[in-house]
Amino acid sequence: MNRNWVLMFFNAVFFLTAHAVYSQNSPAPIKLVDVILSPDHSDWKYLTSEKPLVKVTVLQYGVPLKNVKVEYATGPEMMNADGKGSLLLKDGSGTIQMETSKQPGFRYLKVKTTHNNNSYENQVKLAFSPEAIEATTTLPADFNQFWKQSMDALRDVPLDPQVEHLPAYSTSTVDVFLVSIQTTGKGQRMYGYLCKPKKAGKYPVIFSPPGAGVKPFAPATSLAEQGFISFTTEIHGLSPMLDASVYRSISTAFGDYWLHNLNDRDAYYYKRVYLGCVRAIDYLCSLPEFDGKNVAVTGGSQGGALSIVTAALHPKVNCLVAFYPALCDITGYLHNRAGGWPHMLNQVSAPVVNRPDNLKTLQYFDVVNFARQIKVPGFYSWGYNDNTCPPTSVYAAINTIKAPKTIRITPVSAHWRFEETNRESINWIKEQLKLVEPGSK
Structure with missing residues (x-):
């Protein structure tokens, strides 16, 4: 048999076998x-x-x-x-x-x-x-004082940025870097991917804190391709480039991080996280390519919560986007209604968490109390079918905001968003920062 015919035969067999395996193992894209x-x-x-x-x-x-x-x-x-x-x-x-x-x-x-x-x-x-809908959480009298003192303590902590260029992730128009910065003290670091346009110039900066979990992630260059310097981070002091198996082992041992030291507001896990987000803005504003005035923050779920927190704490943030923010009105369950992720006070967790010292700490970290401090315009979007960040808890936070609000409800959405809404949010940021004319696409 001709050698070419043999190769064609085996290629056809390989294609049909691979197609059969793919067909057997791939889920249907729609329901029967x-x-x-x-x-x-x-x-x-x-x-x-x-x-x-x-x-x-x-x-x-x-x-x-x-x-x-x-x-x-x-x-x-x-x-x-x-x-x-x-x-x-x-x-x-x-x-x-x-x-x-x-x-x-x-x-x-x-x-x-x-x-x-x-x-x-x-x-x-x-x-x-x-x-x-009104929030169930209350605002401590010393809330602002507590966070001011916490941020003042950062002044003597150098950022000490460590930057590694990643050619494999870079494109013809965007440079990608693995960056770690020092957050609250020696050895306390936050990692992330910095994406910068290659073209020389001054650019607005945008910070993207992560959703929940302990997991690796890849850099996304889309914002830098649209003329932003973007910084997408993790929050646990781990390089996002670690092998996925390492992350799985860490997550198994470290999964419920939101409960760590909950009885002490100064040692609570999220204190370092919230302050790390402040430091991320400090780092972006220290870059020589920063245009000196335009700072935005955007995220979803835990990232939506951290976007609100960062905008409330850092005076240089001009605007924010928060999709279905977590950590909102956590005490809702104590009032016979839905509370926010991570549902620390639902029927399963309440016997462990529902203690006076824990509840006192939560007042300083509930996103409702940061929403009350927001002074810059925000774009907020969520869906009604969300069981991860229930809309009752989200409304409890957003209803407290007195600053200008653009709200986009897509009721059918669960814990996800439509690409159309995503694009609208980016255009909204550009309008707020006066990078485009209002209403342009």
Whole structure:
């Protein structure tokens, strides 16, 4: 047999085998059966006196399934169900009448069905006068004094930046560096990726603190490609370039870091983290390429929380973007409603955490009390279906902010955001920093 034909034969076999393996192991990009929930208010928002009506549709291949039975449960957000029922959808659709909420907040509807011995489910969480949600956490009288003294103690700690160029991550227009800076004292360091435009000039800076967890991450050059100097960090004093297996072992032993030294406000884990974010801004503003005036901070989840904290503490921050911020109104659970991530006071954790010394410390770190200090414009976005950072807790924080607010609610979102909203937030930052004309794209 001709050698070329042999090679073609084996290449074809390899392709078909690889394709078969890929097909067997890859999850389907869509569900076989969809449970569609459609509230009768398009914005999913109601007054506390209103009873929502939710249309339920079960689809297979985009076509309603006939004579399908659904079971449902309703209740206050993140709390036990206070209503249950079932419904036969003869033509594949029907309606469920939900109860109202007597207090500003959220109620959920969870719907489940079984088809061919497989279960399918969906949820919606509906808002009731959410702009009237009030925070449960209180502001300590010495809150500002505590944080001023904490930041004053940093003055004698040199940043001592250690910078390593990373050619493998750099592009034709952006230089990428692994950077570590000293935060609160000798040996206390924060690592991150610095991305700078290669073209000589002066640039605005943008700080991106991380979401929760102990995990590696790769640099992202998109902001630098748009004319920012960006600094994306971790918070645990670990290089993001460590092997993933090392991170897994550390995370196993170190997972609940938000509980470390919770009984002592001066030793609590997040104190070093919050001050490290302040130091990140100090570092960015020390760069010779910094334009001297434009400073932004953006993040989501824990990063959204740290964005609010950083903007509240550092006077050079001009604007912030916070997506579904964590650590908001943590004490909500003590008032029979949802509290913020990491849910330290829910039914599982409350017996361990609900102690006077712990609760006192939390007052100095709850993002609600930093939101009360915000003086610069902010872009805030979250979804109603989020069970990680429940919207009740987010509203509790954002409702306290007196500075200008741009709010983008995408009610269907859970703990994620749409790319359209992401792009809007970057354009908003550019407008705030007067880098583009308002409304331009």
